[in-house]
Amino acid sequence: MTTRELWQNIMHYGEFDRMPVIHWTGWPETLERWKREGLPEGANIHQFFGAVPMWTGIGINLGLLPEFTEETLRETAEYRVFRAKDGVIQQAWKQRSCIPHYMDFTLKTATDWPEYKKRLQPDPARVPANLDQQIRNVDASGLPILVGTASMMGWIRNWMGVENMSYLMYDAPDCYADMVNTLADLTCWGLDQVLPRMKAAGVTPDLGFGWEDICGKTGPLVSPTIFDRCVTQGYRKIRSKLNEFKVPLYGLDSDGMVEPLTPNWMDSGINLLFPIEPGTWGATPEHFRQRFGRELRMIGGYDKLVIEKGPAAIDAELQRHIPLLKEGGLVLMPDHLITPDTSLENYRYYLDQVRNLRLR
Numbered sequence: 001m002t003t004r005e006l007w008q009n010i011m012h013y014g015e016f017d018r019m020p021v022i023h024w025t026g027w028p029e030t031l032e033r034w035k036r037e038g039l040p041e042g043a044n045i046h047q048f049f050g051a052v053p054m055w056t057g058i059g060i061n062l063g064l065l066p067e068f069t070e071e072t073l074r075e076t077a078e079y080r081v082f083r084a085k086d087g088v089i090q091q092a093w094k095q096r097s098c099i100p101h102y103m104d105f106t107l108k109t110a111t112d113w114p115e116y117k118k119r120l121q122p123d124p125a126r127v128p129a130n131l132d133q134q135i136r137n138v139d140a141s142g143l144p145i146l147v148g149t150a151s152m153m154g155w156i157r158n159w160m161g162v163e164n165m166s167y168l169m170y171d172a173p174d175c176y177a178d179m180v181n182t183l184a185d186l187t188c189w190g191l192d193q194v195l196p197r198m199k200a201a202g203v204t205p206d207l208g209f210g211w212e213d214i215c216g217k218t219g220p221l222v223s224p225t226i227f228d229r230c231v232t233q234g235y236r237k238i239r240s241k242l243n244e245f246k247v248p249l250y251g252l253d254s255d256g257m258v259e260p261l262t263p264n265w266m267d268s269g270i271n272l273l274f275p276i277e278p279g280t281w282g283a284t285p286e287h288f289r290q291r292f293g294r295e296l297r298m299i300g301g302y303d304k305l306v307i308e309k310g311p312a313a314i315d316a317e318l319q320r321h322i323p324l325l326k327e328g329g330l331v332l333m334p335d336h337l338i339t340p341d342t343s344l345e346n347y348r349y350y351l352d353q354v355r356n357l358r359l360r
Contacts, residue, residue, distance in 0.1 A: 003143050003144070004141075004143055011328070012328075018358060018359060019359070022051060023052070024054055026337050026339070027097055027338070037343060037344040049347075052143065055206075056138045056144070057147065059148030060128065060131075065125065067085035068083065068087045078095065080092050091103060105164060131193075145203065148190075150186070152231055154254075155211075176230045188238060191208075191241045195241075199245060207247065209250075216257065219256075219260050220256075220261040227261065232268045239269025249271055253275070275336055276298050276299075285300075285330050297329045302317060303334075304335050311349050318357065
């Protein structure tokens, strides 16, 4: 059974007896620590760990086209202030990995939106010249296959900042809805470039997958009311296009406390969430299954911070998820990047325990 077949059986409640052993990645500081502890420089990290990537993907450029010209505004030995290709002025530290300090935005109000909207239109240049070869490659990979579905809210938040977006949703909701619909229409156009060629090659993606990161530790940055008014229609357009080509799952990546928005996402056609981050709010895949049922599939759910603590804690965290793992619909993996406080020994122990797990 390939990793893709195993993944499909888990997600669609078929026959399976184990979990895929997935390595996503760690923070740069984590990788530097692991090199000091025995990870060979330049090693193929999946081969080293005896693990597989989460999946493989097909997609086209759904971002700003053309991008803004990147421009350095100030630079020191410690940091660089620059206007990035998305128009955001930010300060990035050179010697540590962290979220940049966002200082100013090109897109602030509804009056600025036309400059962005014209960069979010269909264009043949968005389609990679080697798309057919990419399709052959993903089909041969033995991994789950996703097709990219962009972002209905997270990209807007990146381009505007939280404060500007929050005001816009109430001051100019029609503009906010137009932003969402513009992204959704471009995504559907992109799917029309990719999915017919995949169908002609006899390949059906396992899922469409988008990125949001639109929730914090106290809940979503978009209220359910505004979501239903301005955002739902965008997701539904994409869900309809995926249905047209018999793509069974439509997933999202959003950290934070996602539960308050999950009913709205599901009503919009989303049926897979990643990474079910426990955080300070105590989310668990078991609670999500109890509340939302088997229609909502999940990836993640294993508390990444537990791996720092060593074998006993790793075993306990794994054991508490076994009943749900046996039921299906959950591909277990750490809920985010592996932290710098995680030793190479502890991480390898975690992977070994997943590898040795038998569910039948």
